[in-house]
Amino acid sequence: MRQRTAIREYILPEDPEGQHNFVMGALQLPVYELDGDSMQIHDVVWGDCEIGNRQPYDSLLMELARSPLFRRLQAVEQLTLPPHFATLPNTTYFSRWQHIWGSLAFVRKMTEGDDRFDDRQRTVLELRTLFSDVG
Structure with missing residues (x-):
């Protein structure tokens, strides 16, 4: 059975005075299947x-994805400040879950096809990326 999570579209708040550097319109969040x-x-x-x-080592990552420790990150905001205090535009709408898996995708792209990393080293980098936001 296929389960989809984090399928949401947010409409960003209006900022008529241009103080908060928002990009107006809909923000599309990542989708996880x-x-x-x-x-x-x-x-x-x-x-x-x-x-x-x-x-x-992907089976280990999938075990982690299904674990309560990682699943709880879906309910934890990436940044806990209100949108008008955001230092980076549009970042207050993401959860820790979205952040860690997006970071893992980034690490995969950076190490893919790079002969300087073997499978174990790639996995260590991916695990470090995931666990950096668990605590």
Whole structure:
């Protein structure tokens, strides 16, 4: 059974005086499809990323994705300040869940096809990325 999470579209607040540097209009958040032993990440910034069947240690990442420790991050805001205090525009709408998996997609893109990293080293980088936001 396929489960989709974090499928939301936010309408950003109006800022008539231009104080907060908002980009007006709809903000499209990443989409995560959990399907058995794999997860598809559709991220507007980093593109598509598959976890589950490509890398030797993907089963470990999928175990973590299903764990209560990581699932609780769906309810934790990435930034806890109100939007008008945001230092980066449009960042107050993301959860820690979205941040860690987007960061993992970034690490995969940066190490993919790079012979300086073996599978174990890539996995260590990915785990460091994931666990940096768990606490």
